[in-house]
Amino acid sequence: MEALAARFARAIGRGAGTVFLSGDLGAGKTTFVRGLLKALGYRGLVKSPTYTLVETYSIGGRSIHHFDLYRLAGSDELEAIGIRDFVDGQTLCLIEWPERGAVGLLQPDLHLRIVLAGDQREIAITAYSGWGNAVLHRMSEDGHRVSLPETDR
Numbered sequence: 001m002e003a004l005a006a007r008f009a010r011a012i013g014r015g016a017g018t019v020f021l022s023g024d025l026g027a028g029k030t031t032f033v034r035g036l037l038k039a040l041g042y043r044g045l046v047k048s049p050t051y052t053l054v055e056t057y058s059i060g061g062r063s064i065h066h067f068d069l070y071r072l073a074g075s076d077e078l079e080a081i082g083i084r085d086f087v088d089g090q091t092l093c094l095i096e097w098p099e100r101g102a103v104g105l106l107q108p109d110l111h112l113r114i115v116l117a118g119d120q121r122e123i124a125i126t127a128y129s130g131w132g133n134a135v136l137h138r139m140s141e142d143g144h145r146v147s148l149p150e151t152d153r
C-alpha cells in the first residue's frame with residue numbers, strides 16, 4: 001500500500017484535486033494516505049481524522065486536507081462545515097468514506113477503491129477528469145498496473 005502511495009505521489013507531483021478513498025473498515029485507506037503524505041515529504045505524525053473530520057497538512061508550501069467522513073450524517077452536515085472552502089480545486093483533498101456525504105456533492109478527480117481479497121488487497125483507481133486521467137497515465141508509465149478509466153458516471 002505504501003509503495004502504491006509513493007507511485008501515486010510521484011504521479012501527482014504538485015498537482016491538486018479531489019481523491020475519494022473507499023473500502024471497508026481497515027481496508028487501508030489511512031495507510032495509503034500516510035504513505036502518500038510521507039512520499040510528498042511530510043515527516044510528522046498522520047492521525048486518522050475519524051473524530052476531527054479533517055486534518056490539514058502543510059508540505060513544502062502547499063496544503064493537503066485529509067478527511068474521514070465515517071461519522072458524518074450526510075451531505076447537509078458536510079455543507080454545514082463549509083466543505084467547499086476546503087475543496088476548492090487548488091488543494092489536494094483526500095477523502096475517506098465519501099459515501100457518507102461527499103458522493104453526489106463533490107466531483108472527485110480520482111476514486112481509489114480497496115477490496116480485501118483474503119489477506120491481499122485489490123485496488124482499482126478510476127479517473128473522472130482530465131487531471132485524474134493524467135495522473136493514471138503517469139502511474140502506468142511508472143510501471144504500475146492500473147485499471148483504465150471506466151464510464152460509470
Ligand SMILES: Nc1ncnc2c1ncn2[C@@H]1O[C@H](COP(=O)(O)OP(=O)(O)OP(=O)(O)O)[C@@H](O)[C@H]1O
Nearest residue numbers: 001023024025026027028029030031032048096121
Ligand atoms: N497491505 C496492507 N495495506 C494496508 N493496511 C494493511 C496492510 N496489511 C495490513 N494492514 C493493516 O490494516 C490496517 C488498515 O487500517 P487503515 O487505518 O489504513 O484502514 P482504513 O481503511 O483507513 O480504515 P477505516 O475505515 O477504519 O478508516 C492497519 O492496521 C494496517 O497496518
Ligand SMILES: [Mg+2]
Nearest residue numbers: 029030048096
Ligand atoms: Mg481510515
